[in-house]
Amino acid sequence: MCLAIPMEIIEIKGHRATASAYGVNRQVDITMTPDVIVGDKVIIHAGFVIEKLDPQAAREIEEAWSQYNAVMDEEELKKQINEC
Amino acid sequence: MTAAPKLKEMAEAFSARVLSRDVRIMEVCGTHTTEFFRTGVKDIFPARLSLVDGPGCPVCVTQNEYLDRAIEIGKVHGAIIATFGDMIKVPSSYSSLGREKAEGMRVEVVYSPVDAVDLAEQNPGSQVMFLSVGFETTAPAEAIAVRTARERSIKNFSILCGNKVTVPAVRALLDAREVNIDGFILPGHVSAIIGVNAWKFIADEYKKPCVVVGFENHDLIRGTQMLLDLIESGRPELLNEYTRVVRDGGNLKAQEIMYEVFDTVDTEWRGIGVIPGSGLALKSGFAEFDAQKKFPVTPPPPKEHPGCRCGDLLRGLIIPTDCPLFGRACTPERAVGPCMVSTEGPCSAYYKYGRK
Ligand code: SF4
Numbered sequence A: 001m002c003l004a005i006p007m008e009i010i011e012i013k014g015h016r017a018t019a020s021a022y023g024v025n026r027q028v029d030i031t032m033t034p035d036v037i038v039g040d041k042v043i044i045h046a047g048f049v050i051e052k053l054d055p056q057a058a059r060e061i062e063e064a065w066s067q068y069n070a071v072m073d074e075e076e077l078k079k080q081i082n083e084c
Numbered sequence B: 001m002t003a004a005p006k007l008k009e010m011a012e013a014f015s016a017r018v019l020s021r022d023v024r025i026m027e028v029c030g031t032h033t034t035e036f037f038r039t040g041v042k043d044i045f046p047a048r049l050s051l052v053d054g055p056g057c058p059v060c061v062t063q064n065e066y067l068d069r070a071i072e073i074g075k076v077h078g079a080i081i082a083t084f085g086d087m088i089k090v091p092s093s094y095s096s097l098g099r100e101k102a103e104g105m106r107v108e109v110v111y112s113p114v115d116a117v118d119l120a121e122q123n124p125g126s127q128v129m130f131l132s133v134g135f136e137t138t139a140p141a142e143a144i145a146v147r148t149a150r151e152r153s154i155k156n157f158s159i160l161c162g163n164k165v166t167v168p169a170v171r172a173l174l175d176a177r178e179v180n181i182d183g184f185i186l187p188g189h190v191s192a193i194i195g196v197n198a199w200k201f202i203a204d205e206y207k208k209p210c211v212v213v214g215f216e217n218h219d220l221i222r223g224t225q226m227l228l229d230l231i232e233s234g235r236p237e238l239l240n241e242y243t244r245v246v247r248d249g250g251n252l253k254a255q256e257i258m259y260e261v262f263d264t265v266d267t268e269w270r271g272i273g274v275i276p277g278s279g280l281a282l283k284s285g286f287a288e289f290d291a292q293k294k295f296p297v298t299p300p301p302p303k304e305h306p307g308c309r310c311g312d313l314l315r316g317l318i319i320p321t322d323c324p325l326f327g328r329a330c331t332p333e334r335a336v337g338p339c340m341v342s343t344e345g346p347c348s349a350y351y352k353y354g355r356k
Helices: A055-064 A074-083 B003-014 B030-038 B064-077 B097-102 B113-120 B138-152 B166-176 B188-194 B196-204 B216-233 B252-261 B284-289 B310-316 B346-353
Strands: A006-012 A016-021 A024-029 A039-046 A048-052 B023-025 B048-054 B079-083 B108-110 B128-132 B156-161 B183-186 B210-211 B238-240 B261-271 B273-282
Touching: A006 A024, A006 B238, A024 A039, A024 A048, A039 B216, A039 B284, A048 A074, A048 B079, A048 B188, A055 B188, A074 B273, B003 B023, B003 B097, B003 B138, B023 B216, B030 B188, B030 B216, B030 B346, B064 B097, B064 B128, B064 B156, B079 B113, B097 B108, B113 B128, B113 B138, B113 B156, B128 B138, B138 B156, B138 B284, B156 B284, B166 B188, B166 B273, B183 B196, B183 B216, B183 B310, B188 B196, B196 B210, B196 B238, B210 B216, B216 B238, B273 B284, B310 B346
Parallel strands: B023 B048, B023 B183, B079 B108, B079 B128, B128 B156, B183 B210, B210 B238
Antiparallel strands: A006 A016, A006 A039, A016 A024, A039 A048, B261 B273
C-alpha cells in the first residue's frame, strides 16, 4: 500500500497539502499530523501523512547516504510515489 | 548499479558477519517481507541467518468469509465496492473481485479511503462500500474517512470493517510456541502510529530481542545488525532503528482518531484462529456507516483453497517454497491463495524476487 519514500510538504491548505518528491506532486491529508509546516519531510500512507521525519535524524541519514537515492531506479521511485 | 561506498562497506560487513549458531528472525510486516528481497539485502544475509515471515500482510490474514460477504453485498444490494488495489486478485471462496468486475460488478480501486467518500458523493444514487482492511497504519485513515462522511452528511457511504491490530497477533504467536524465533524485526510504519513502547512486552515478558526497523536498504542492514547484536550477546531488549520516523509513544493524534471511531474486538486471522482484541469494529455511534449492519446478506459457506498453505506460512511454520503449489499451480496470474497476490504477501515476494 505504501513505501518509505519521504516527501516534502510544499503547500498547505487547511487539512490538505501538496507533497513532492522526485518531481512528482501528490495531494495528501495532514489530519493526523496537524503541526506539519511547509518544508517538512513526511511519510505518506494511503493518502495521509502518518508522521514527519525528525529533521536531525533525517539529516544524519541523508548525509550518510547521499548517494543512495542516485542509485535507485527513478522510474520505480515515481511509480511507488504515485501508488501510495 | 553502483552502491554508495558507505552502503557498500556496511553491506560487506553484514554479509561477512560470522554467527556463532543458527539464528532465525521473524519480520512482522508485509512491506519488510518484500523489501528484504527487492533491495537485495536478503541475498547478502550472513551464513546461518534465516528470516521467517510473520502475519504482517493484512490482505493475507483476512479470512475468505470477508471477501465472500463483500461480493455478496455487491450482488444482492448492488453496492459499488471501493477497495485498495491489492484486494482485486485475491481469491475469495468461489470468486474474486476482479472476476466479479469482469462480469459487471462495479468495483473501483482507490488509493485513499477518503477517495471512496468522494466516490459516494459523486454517485448519490448508489451505495458505496469501502473494504476497510489494514493494520494500525491504515486504520486512522479509515477512521478519518468515516468522520469525513459524517461531517459531509454523506449517507450512501459505508465500510466493511476487516481491520486488525498487530500487537495481539505477535503475542498469540509467542504464546503458541510453535516456532522458535530468536528475535523480531518490527514494522516501521505500524510503529509510527502505535509507538516503540507498544512492543516492550516482547522483550520484558517473552525475553526476545526486537528492533523497530525502517524500509530502505541501509535500514534493513542496520536494523538486522542491531538485532543480531542483541541476539548474540543474549540481551532481550527493544531498540529503535527507525528513529527518524518512529517515536516512543507513536502518533498520539492518529491513535486518538482511530479509537474515536473504532473499538477493539476479537477477530479471526487466517492460519492463527481467533485472537482476542485483535480486530477493530466501528463504535456504535458510527453504526450507520457499518456495511455489515446496513446490508444484511448470507454469504455462501466459506471454503478454504485446497492445498494452500498460507495459514502455516503466516505462523512462520514454513517458507513459501515449501508449499507444493508454489510456482506450479499457484502463480501471481493464477493465484490459489492470498499470499501469492498481495504486494505484501510472502509467496508473491518469493515468486517475484526470490526464485534463483
Ligand atoms: S504458494 Fe499459493 S497455494 Fe501455496 S501457500 Fe502460497 S498462496 Fe497458498
